[in-house]
Amino acid sequence: MIDKIAGTISEALHRVQDGATVLIGGFGTAGIPSELINGLIEQGARELTVVNNNAGNGDTGLAALLKTGRVRKIICSFPRQADSHVFDALYRSGKIELELVPQGNLAERLRAAGAGVGAFFTPTGYGTDLARHADGSPKETRVIDGKPYVLEYPIHGDLALIKAERGDRWGNLVYRKAARNFGPVMATAAKATVATVHEIAELGTIDPESIVTPGIHVSKIVRIAHVATQAGGFKQAA
Amino acid sequence: MSNYQRRSKDQLARRVAQDIHDGAYVNLGIGQPTLVANHLPPGIEVVLHSENGILGMGPAPSPGEGDYDLINAGKQPVTLLPGGAYFHHADSFAMMRGGHLDICVLGAFQVSATGDLANWSTSEPGSIPAVGGAMDLAIGAKQTWVMMDLLTKQGESKVVAQCSYPLTGLACVKRIYSDLATLACTPEGLALIDKVDGLDLAELERLVGLPIQP
Numbered sequence: 488m489i490d491k492i493a494g495t496i497s498e499a500l501h502r503v504q505d506g507a508t509v510l511i512g513g514f515g516t517a518g519i520p521s522e523l524i525n526g527l528i529e530q531g532a533r534e535l536t537v538v539n540n541n542a543g544n545g546d547t548g549l550a551a552l553l554k555t556g557r558v559r560k561i562i563c564s565f566p567r568q569a570d571s572h573v574f575d576a577l578y579r580s581g582k583i584e585l586e587l588v589p590q591g592n593l594a595e596r597l598r599a600a601g602a603g604v605g606a607f608f609t610p611t612g613y614g615t616d617l618a619r620h621a622d623g624s625p626k627e628t629r630v631i632d633g634k635p636y637v638l639e640y641p642i643h644g645d646l647a648l649i650k651a652e653r654g655d656r657w658g659n660l661v662y663r664k665a666a667r668n669f670g671p672v673m674a675t676a677a678k679a680t681v682a683t684v685h686e687i688a689e690l691g692t693i694d695p696e697s698i699v700t701p702g703i704h705v706s707k708i709v710r711i712a713h714v715a716t717q718a719g720g721f722k723q724a725a
Numbered sequence: 726m727s728n729y730q731r732r733s734k735d736q737l738a739r740r741v742a743q744d745i746h747d748g749a750y751v752n753l754g755i756g757q758p759t760l761v762a763n764h765l766p767p768g769i770e771v772v773l774h775s776e777n778g779i780l781g782m783g784p785a786p787s788p789g790e791g792d793y794d795l796i797n798a799g800k801q802p803v804t805l806l807p808g809g810a811y812f813h814h815a816d817s818f819a820m821m822r823g824g825h826l827d828i829c830v831l832g833a834f835q836v837s838a839t840g841d842l843a844n845w846s847t848s849e850p851g852s853i854p855a856v857g858g859a860m861d862l863a864i865g866a867k868q869t870w871v872m873m874d875l876l877t878k879q880g881e882s883k884v885v886a887q888c889s890y891p892l893t894g895l896a897c898v899k900r901i902y903s904d905l906a907t908l909a910c911t912p913e914g915l916a917l918i919d920k921v922d923g924l925d926l927a928e929l930e931r932l933v934g935l936p937i938q939p
Contacts, residue, residue, distance in 0.1 A: 514796075515777070517796055571853075578853055579851070591818030595815060610822065611861045611864060614892055615892045616892075617860065664811055665794060668777050668813065669813070669814045672814055672815040
């Protein structure tokens, strides 16, 4: 019998290794798996590479993970925010490596990883500073049908941490509104994916036409409470 | 010296909105371009795209109705119109990169006469770089329009022969909607679409410092 439901977050995260690449979903307040990030802090893995659209804000969630000093490198599109002071201080003091990636290249590099694509040519970033490697050398380019492209490589994760709305014991997932964002593509790009859900559905009761992430991409799901929260939760109408 | 008045931010947004056609799929960048949504001509349907996976984005919710799972690219609460759809990030950016959006309206630090765009970094020493979806948006839509003041606060033209700030994309801007004039960027340089009343072309060319085809 397949049963991907984990009773607790610590049970779902107990195997994270030092040096792992961790893909973390979320965009703004939507889809941030805050409970899993807290679980990762508790679990204690070090020397992590974190992939997220941003680099944390305030002092909780991803910012709290960065503050532990256990993140060696972050791959993201938009680290600078009004309250990204934890990242800012680490970056300015040279304590964290930043790989800045245009947002669509970030999504497509994750998609390529999940789809078994070795690399792809994209027009995004051509002729800009981001068409260079960290050492400043230019990335490979090619003109195809008269249009210039940059060669970009996949981003493979050891672990993806994502937030969905509903799931079943096979790991099938549906999301809520714009909280979907990076979840489905990160789930495909990692060796193991842990998702939080607000509701566990009986197998067979999620409309198969509506399943966004089929269970093949999901290792564990954990149910979390549906609380009103600023960071990634559901805010009930006043 | 000619006697003219700059377009206000709302007048500029109205000027941009006037050129958006019925049935257009449009992405409005963070900041000033979002104002365009308030000025779309009545009687037309325009589908707004948000990079975080929304088509058919509606206006801000009424106070107290905000939902943290439904936000725009600027992380502000929004609504979904009937007929709207959600999708994941790779699909959202494929929509841009694949040329499926008709129009994208962006802000800019500088635009070159041939349409190079600089809008993601002023490369100030010590600043933290952040790009978001700017590079994907710049090159993805069928038409990329820039909306900005023509001059900096110091009076320097933001339309230039060559961008000095780091580039977002090459030859990607088709039109510049500014507080003083609307200009087309072409491989041959700038061409005039319109200008505010009382501003003559010679004065506009003097402000920009570049020739403008009438």
